[in-house]
Amino acid sequence: MQETAWQVSLVLMLMITFGVIFVAINSHKREEEYGPLVKRAYGFRTKLFWVVALVFLPAMIYNLMDLPYDVSRAATAGGPPQVINVTAHMWYWEMDRDQVDAGQPVEVHITSADVNHGFGIYDKDMHLVAQAQAMPGYTNVIRHTFKEEGTYKVLCMEYCGVAHHNMMTEIKVGNL
Ligand SMILES: [Cu+2]
Numbered sequence: 621m622q623e624t625a626w627q628v629s630l631v632l633m634l635m636i637t638f639g640v641i642f643v644a645i646n647s648h649k650r651e652e653e654y655g656p657l658v659k660r661a662y663g664f665r666t667k668l669f670w671v672v673a674l675v676f677l678p679a680m681i682y683n684l685m686d687l688p689y690d691v692s693r694a695a696t697a698g699g700p701p702q703v704i705n706v707t708a709h710m711w712y713w714e715m716d717r718d719q720v721d722a723g724q725p726v727e728v729h730i731t732s733a734d735v736n737h738g739f740g741i742y743d744k745d746m747h748l749v750a751q752a753q754a755m756p757g758y759t760n761v762i763r764h765t766f767k768e769e770g771t772y773k774v775l776c777m778e779y780c781g782v783a784h785h786n787m788m789t790e791i792k793v794g795n796l
Contacts, residue, residue: 699724699725700725701724701725701726701727701763702717702720702721702724702725702726702727703726703727703728703729704716704717704718704720704726704727704728704729704791705717705729706728706729706730706731706739706754707731707732707733707754708730708731708732708733708734708737708739708754708776708780708787709732709733709734710734710735710780710781710783711776711780711781711782711783711784711786711787712786712787712789713739713774713776713787713788713789714733715789715791718789718790718791718792719791719792719793720766720791720792720793721793721794722766722767722768722769722793722794723765723766723767724765725763725764725765726762726763726764726765726766727761727762727763728741728750728752728761728762728764729759729760729761730752730753730754730759730760730761730762731754731755731756731757731758731759731760732754732755732756733756734756735756735780735781736753736754736755736756736778736780737753737754737776737777737778737780737787738751738752738753738754738776738777738778739751739752739753739754739760739762739774739776739777740774740775740776740777741762741764741772741773741774741791742772742773742774742775743768743770743772744770744771744772746773749764749766749772750762750764751777753778754778766793768793769793769794770792770793770794771790771791771792771793772790772791772792772793773788773789773790774788774789774790774791775787775788776788
């Protein structure tokens with residue numbers, strides 16, 4: 621049995637060896653045959669590289685322009701921030717002011733008196749402008765400069781009980 625296994629192995633090893641030698645001997649011929657094809661493939665690859673580079677590089681730079689989020693720049697640009705202190709309750713928002721000027725930085729200091737809530741600011745088209753979690757024992761800060769005047773809606777973004785959907789208020793931006 622062992623003898624047979626050895627003979628079979630020997631035959632297989634010899635076949636592989638001849639196979640390798642055959643490929644090695646014929647490899648230069650293949651190169652000639654495939655030459656034009658390889659050239660075309662390389663040409664296509666180069667074109668593809670430039671298309672990808674030209675499309676994605678500007679997109680990547682554009683996307684990274686806001687990074688790193690420079691807190692100090694946001695806080696100092698355009699003068700001292702207008703601070704809004706917010707305390708979330710089940711189920712209402714307590715804010716010490718609800719009017720700010722456009723074009724001036726705003727700092728919203730957010731905490732909660734009971735459970736976790738989510739403080740989300742929406743523009744007139746109900747697009748989310750900025751958000752932070754309202755947590756008991758912590759104060760989270762949103763730094764944002766409103767570019768457009770108008771009335772912004774504040775909605776709770778984290779389910780906090782039966783009247784969660786009623787947790788709405790407004791921030792008026794501009795000289796209203
Ligand atoms: Cu809620």
